[in-house]
Amino acid sequence: MKRGAGVVLLSGILLITGIALIGCGHGEDVLTKAFDHEEYLLLRRDYYEFELNSYYTEETKHTRLFKGFSGVQTLWEIECEGEGVLHLDFLTSMKEGEFKTVLITPEKEIILLFHDERQGRKEITLRDGTHHLKIVGREASGTIAIELDLKKGQRAN
Numbered sequence: 001m002k003r004g005a006g007v008v009l010l011s012g013i014l015l016i017t018g019i020a021l022i023g024c025g026h027g028e029d030v031l032t033k034a035f036d037h038e039e040y041l042l043l044r045r046d047y048y049e050f051e052l053n054s055y056y057t058e059e060t061k062h063t064r065l066f067k068g069f070s071g072v073q074t075l076w077e078i079e080c081e082g083e084g085v086l087h088l089d090f091l092t093s094m095k096e097g098e099f100k101t102v103l104i105t106p107e108k109e110i111i112l113l114f115h116d117e118r119q120g121r122k123e124i125t126l127r128d129g130t131h132h133l134k135i136v137g138r139e140a141s142g143t144i145a146i147e148l149d150l151k152k153g154q155r156a157n
Helices: 004-033
Strands: 047-049 052-057 061-080 084-104 110-115 119-126 129-147 155-157
Touching: 004 047, 004 061, 061 084, 110 119
Parallel strands: none
Antiparallel strands: 047 061, 052 061, 061 129, 061 155, 084 110, 084 119, 084 129
């Protein structure tokens, strides 16, 4: 009987350890691989971590100072009724790591908006539906400022 109880106890410990390792591994996998693997950008759920994260968001403006950012975070869901043009002004300054901003269309197309240190204005044609504006980083540190110029029939959440 003691031998049977030991086997059950050992099996239980192995099962719990296996579940813990599987659960921890998925989140870490997304954080480290999201920058280079598009399938992680298409996930509905955000996976990210920051060592330092100070930000301010209004309906159409977002500013952020950050350090040690890895993963994917959605800044806005942009609803567009019909087809329309979105103007986006941005200013970024990266001190280390890699950083980019992408737009995911309703058809799951990934549009690269900007990557690393840049500033400028983008003009993007939006189709009818919900688009997701996301930031993506790998051990990135720096600052960003993004402003959306929404037109009639466009709404950011």
